[in-house]
Amino acid sequence: MxxxxxxxxxxxxxxxxxxxxxxxxxxxxxxxxxxxxxxxxxxxxxxxxxxxxxxxxxxxxxxxxxxxxAEHDIKRLLYYFFHVVKHDADKKTNPRVDLVSLTSATATKEEASKLQIKEGAPVWRLVNCLYLDNQCVMIDQISLDKKRFKNLTRTEFINREGSIYQLYQMKYGQTVIKSSERLRAGMAGKQHAEWLGLKPDSPVLIIRRVASGIQDEPLEWRVSTLNTNQHEYFSELVV
The missing domain is CATH 1.10.10.10 (Winged helix-like DNA-binding domain superfamily/Winged helix DNA-binding domain)
Incomplete structure (x- = not known):
């Protein structure tokens, strides 16, 4: 060492x-x-x-x-972790997130790898629709290690105060400090197309994110599907 x-x-x-x-x-x-x-x-x-x-x-x-x-207030959410804006917009819009489903499952090989848990370990799977100006623009598929987020319920998630990351921090002591992301082009499946108001197989942007905690431990694995007809992924680097 x-x-x-x-x-x-x-x-x-x-x-x-x-x-x-x-x-x-x-x-x-x-x-x-x-x-x-x-x-x-x-x-x-x-x-x-x-x-x-x-x-x-x-x-x-x-x-x-x-x-x-650090706290996960709305300013921190928008300027550190939220990256979707209207085309050519110079500012972000306050998001609204609606929970579609929360289910208990066992970790796939990919989930296990991203969350650094054993394949087959218990996980939560969440699906969210993210709205800007009352339009669904992105679908989030989130995987969480059940050992870190014991007794998570649909009611608790829906009735949380603040952002998802605030819930992680306030209720479970899991503070997201950073995220690593990979972006790729893709096509919307039938269900995603319906949620996003697109035709099946329409082009979308796929964002794959691992959110990590204070000791660089993975807390969340998220795959997001973005409708880029009117919105785009925004990133700003300061050097």
Whole structure:
């Protein structure tokens, strides 16, 4: 196992505390001087560790107030994880998600690989219709490890406060920090075409996403089908 530098050790300790729930979402971390004293490191070492946590979206700095554990509010959802806009639009539109189905199943080979669980392990499968301006523009097929999301119910999902990722965080302590995605062209099957208001075999965009947590563990496997007639996938890189 490789040796960690001082700031990497500090980052690891803070991350472990976050995973254990010592610092709940939205709560401020201790003042820098207090946390540095607790961890027996310099302010500079602590700041370097926190800088990386900020860069990774795990914590956020609020000017004049301190550093807080990131929450999945609507702003974070729209600007970090929601990427569908109207053609040539320069801003995102607030989404609405309607649950089509939630079923219990056993993991396929692909689900097991993406969620890093055993093939045949129990999973939840969800199908969502995502609406913009009251038009269904995307279908999400979501797979979740039942061990992480025990006792998930249709009622709980429908009546959640906030986004899906807020539900993961608030109810199950599973915080999505980042996602990795692959895009490909495809054709809409009969059911997807009906939901999206398309003819069968119409061209669509397929987005395959793994959403990961604080320790880079996969929390969600999602395959999304996007109607690109009036909408497109938006991505912005800052370098």
């Amino acid at each position: 490789r040796n960690l530098t001082a700031y990497q050790e500090v980052k690891q300790k803070i991350t472990e505390d976050l995973v254990r729930g010592r610092y709940p979402m939205g709560q401020a971390l201790p003042a820098e001087k207090d946390l540095a004293k607790e961890l027996d490191v310099s302010i500079g070492t602590l700041r370097k560790a926190v800088d990386e946590l900020v860069a990774e979206g795990i914590v956020v700095r609020r000017q004049g107030r301190g550093t807080y554990v």
